[in-house]
Every structure is written in C-alpha cells, then in structure tokens.
Amino acid sequence: MRVITKLFITLFILVSACAAIAGSLTVPNTFTSGTKALASEVNDNFNAVKTEVDDNDLRMPGVAFVDENTCCTDVTTMEMEHQSITIDAPTTGYVVVSYNGICRLHHVNAASTIQQRLVIGISTTSANTVTANRKSFALPGNAGTGVHEITCATQQVFPVTTGSATFYLNTVATLPTTGEAASIGWGNLHAVFVPNQY
Numbered sequence: 001m002r003v004i005t006k007l008f009i010t011l012f013i014l015v016s017a018c019a020a021i022a023g024s025l026t027v028p029n030t031f032t033s034g035t036k037a038l039a040s041e042v043n044d045n046f047n048a049v050k051t052e053v054d055d056n057d058l059r060m061p062g063v064a065f066v067d068e069n070t071c072c073t074d075v076t077t078m079e080m081e082h083q084s085i086t087i088d089a090p091t092t093g094y095v096v097v098s099y100n101g102i103c104r105l106h107h108v109n110a111a112s113t114i115q116q117r118l119v120i121g122i123s124t125t126s127a128n129t130v131t132a133n134r135k136s137f138a139l140p141g142n143a144g145t146g147v148h149e150i151t152c153a154t155q156q157v158f159p160v161t162t163g164s165a166t167f168y169l170n171t172v173a174t175l176p177t178t179g180e181a182a183s184i185g186w187g188n189l190h191a192v193f194v195p196n197q198y
Contacts, residue, residue: 085190
C-alpha cells in the first residue's frame with residue numbers, strides 16, 4: 001500500500017510540475033475507486049503524463065538570433081534588405097521580432113529643408129520597410145556637417161502558423177544633399193516564438 005501511495009504522490013507531483021511549466025495537462029484517470037491500483041494502470045497514467053509533456057514541449061517558447069559584429073553597411077535611397085532571420089514555429093502562435101543596432105548619417109550642412117533620414121522596418125517581405133513598425137533617424141538640413149550616430153531599434157509581433165517563417169530587417173535612406181550617406185551595423189536581430197495559448 002505504501003508503494004502505491006508513493007506512486008500516486010509521485011504521479012501527482014509530476015502532473016503538477018508539468019502543468020506549472022507548460023500549461024494545463026489532461027490526463028485520463030484509469031483508476032477505480034475503492035480497488036487496488038494495478039501496475040498496468042500506474043504505467044498507463046505515467047505514459048499519459050509523458051505524452052502530454054511531449055505535446056506541451058511543442059508549445060514552449062523558442063528563440064532564433066542573428067548577431068552582426070561589423071559596422072557598417074551603406075543604406076541607399078532604394079529599399080533594401082539588411083538582415084534576415086528564420087524561425088521554425090512548432091504550432092500556431094506569434095513571433096516577436098526585434099532589432100537593435102547603430103544607425104549613422106554622414107551629413108552635409110545645407111540650406112535644404114528636406115530632412116536627411118535613415119528608416120528601418122521589420123517585414124515578412126524582403127526590401128519592404130512597412131509602415132506598421134518602421135522607425136527613423138533624421139537630421140534637418142542645417143544640422144552640423146559630420147557623422148551623426150544613434151542607437152536604433154524596432155520591434156514587431158507577427159502571427160504565424162506551423163512551419164518555417166522568415167523575417168527581414170529592411171532599410172532605406174533619404175539623402176537630399178550631395179555627399180551625404182547613411183549606414184547601419186553592429187546589429188542584433190532576434191525572433192522569439194510564443195505559443196498561442198495564454
């Protein structure tokens with residue numbers, strides 16, 4: 001009886017721990033009230049817990065990342081892909097994609113009223129700085145001549161289905177004055193899968 005009691009306690013602890021880590025578990029109760037537990041019943045319940053844990057593992061968060069250890073890549077006036085990242089979603093959910101890096105503008109002081117600008121954005125399409133999440137670093141025409149640098153970042157949440165999903169960090173620049181340039185680098189592009197069960 002002590003052995004059976006210990007098995008019940010162990011099973012309860014396993015189910016509770018797994019539920020706390022990975023969400024609710026559904027385990028069938030194969031025991032009959034008022035009768036001795038058979039070894040086969042105990043095994044069936046442990047196997048049911050294992051199946052549920054394995055299934056919940058597929059719904060746990062996962063991460064992918066690309067670290068850029070160089071600076072810097074020129075950004076042109078045509079939209080272009082700077083980095084991309086692919087993550088395998090085990091099930092339906094969301095992917096949080098974020099970028100942090102350095103944005104530089106090589107500025108020429110001028111009387112132009114058009115701002116010099118470097119724009120970044122995360123998209124599911126290469127060379128497309130979508131408006132939903134794009135961020136920009138801008139300088140007015142009368143800003144001082146020289147290199148202006150800032151930490152730049154953007155983030156976006158994308159719904160995904162099971163399978164591979166690729167996301168792109170895209171860039172584009174506005175360079176109204178001759179001699180101006182834009183560049184980006186030292187960046188980290190991260191993608192985190194989040195299961196859709198909260």
